[in-house]
Amino acid sequence: MFRPLSIFIGARYTRAKRRNHFISFISMTSMIGLSLGVLAMIVVLSVMNGFQREMSSRILGMVPHASVLGAQPLDDWRPVAAEALKNPEVIAAAPLTEMEGMLSYKGSMQPIQVSGIDPAEEGKVSIVAQHIVQGRLEDLKPGEFGVVIGEITARRFRLNVGDKLTLIVPEVSSAPGGITPRMQRLNVVGVFKVGAELDGSLGLMHMADAAQMQRWAPNQVQGVRLKVKDLYAAPQVSKAITASLGEQYRADDWTHTQGSLFSAMKMEKTMIGLLLLLIIAVAAFNIIATLIMVVNDKGADIAILRTIGATPAQIMGTFMVQGSLIGIVGTLIGGVLGVVAALNVSQIVGWLERVSGQHIFTSDVYFISTLPSELQWGDVALICSAGLIMSFLATLYPAWRASQVEPAYALRYE
Incomplete structure (x- = not known):
């Protein structure tokens, strides 16, 4: 050859x-x-x-892929969710209310972000239900001010299901300081562990309790949380949905909170x-x-x-x-x-x-x-x-x- x-x-x-x-x-x-x-x-x-x-x-399974938030509290989140689901990139939608505050227990404090959720709908957009190590997500009942906390928070405060702690959230008022703290006693009904920093910075409560803390009607929520097929298309998807809904809505997505990571x-x-x-x-x-x-x-x-x-x-x-x-x-x-x-x-x-x-x-x-x-x-x-x-x-x-x-x-x- x-x-x-x-x-x-x-x-x-x-x-x-x-x-x-x-x-x-x-x-x-x-x-x-x-x-x-x-x-x-x-x-x-x-x-x-x-x-x-x-x-x-783990992280993006817990935080919203994208959110459609109203300029004012939404009286009914389902029409917004229905409009969002018309987008082929959206898999599921659920109500959401977010608050930032401080947890206090026996003199110790730590910052926390609390999400008001509907336990019946949360499983469609989040993996938290699969990572509950104590209690149940369904134990979040309206009016009982239950909270599901992360494993790091529970370990830091030595908390178990049934313990009580205090949530402090800022509230705008006409007082000379402009902002006054509002405190609410919470009952620990569950502990989750996803193996990420969210175990020490995130808490979940029922959306009706979150609305009451915000002085809203029990059925009012801040917006709708979306789960999308392509994570990197979330900014474009949320903007397209808000554009179809009108100027009274704004878009948010995971790149604003977790993009740097x-x-x-x-x-x-x-x-x-x-x-x-x-x-x-x-x-x-x-x-x-x-x-x-x-x-x-x-x-x-x-x-x-x-x-x-x-x-x-x-x-x-x-x-x-x-x-x-x-x-x-x-x-x-x-x-x-x-x-x-x-x-x-x-x-x-x-x-x-x-x-x-x-x-x-x-x-x-x-x-x-x-x-x-x-x-x-x-x-x-x-x-x-x-x-x-x-x-x-x-x-x-x-x-x-x-x-x-x-x-x-x-x-x-x-």
Whole structure:
């Protein structure tokens, strides 16, 4: 079968056992370094994707994806919800009233955001019902001023179901100070734990009780909470709905409250990816050193090839093939091992915990107790492409050096 001269000789040089074992060692080191770099990037980016998925599902499963809020309290939220559900991006809608205040218990205080909800409708737009660890969401009854708090808040105040605490909310008044605190005694009817900072900053109460604290009618709410298909389309969806409803409504979405967190996670993933890319760059520089030493070692062979008619382009192609093969094999090995490790990283960490007897991720310290991983084939393709491109670029200078060897000079001492 016909094969180009450059590919035939380059592949043979790669397979041949060199007289200089140091060159062989450097070649193997370059291949291993490239494999480790690709493996590390795939595993680390997959773990970061897993963390982002967990944080998205937990935090954005609790906070509204989008909200349609009225300039005045809504007497009936259902027409607004019906209008919102006409948008194909909206999955579900539920009433919502939000307040900010302070929780007080035995002299200790902490800020909190309280959401007035309808327990019968909340399950359509929130995951809180699946994360109740004490009590029940259905125990929020109108007029009883029950509250469901997060696990961090309950642990900080040492609260259990049945305990009572005080909610302090600011109220605008005609007093000289302009704002006076309003206090309400609340009864803890449930505790939720989603494994995020919301466990210490969010509380839930019945919308009728929230309306009473705001001095509204029992059936009045602040707005409607929406659950959408595409989280990143939430700003456009909420704006389109408010535009159809009129100027007396305004839009809000998760990017206003949680956008900075997810922007920081995205930037962190980018920066860590760039830092890990340096490992691949170091391995590519090793390929340069390997090929330069091979060119010096094969000076006589290059001269002979030139004297029998090989062109500089063929000589250059020969060493480009040799260096590229190192990059291809190293990238493929690292890619396969990285995919296998990323798919089984949770099991690997669990095995290490069982062998060492130590918990790497404990629920008392971290928001999650396992190491999540989400392999994205787009990341794998990007990482492997970067490894192959760097390996190819690393061959250009040594191959060009080889093509410039003068036969008479190389054979002078042979």
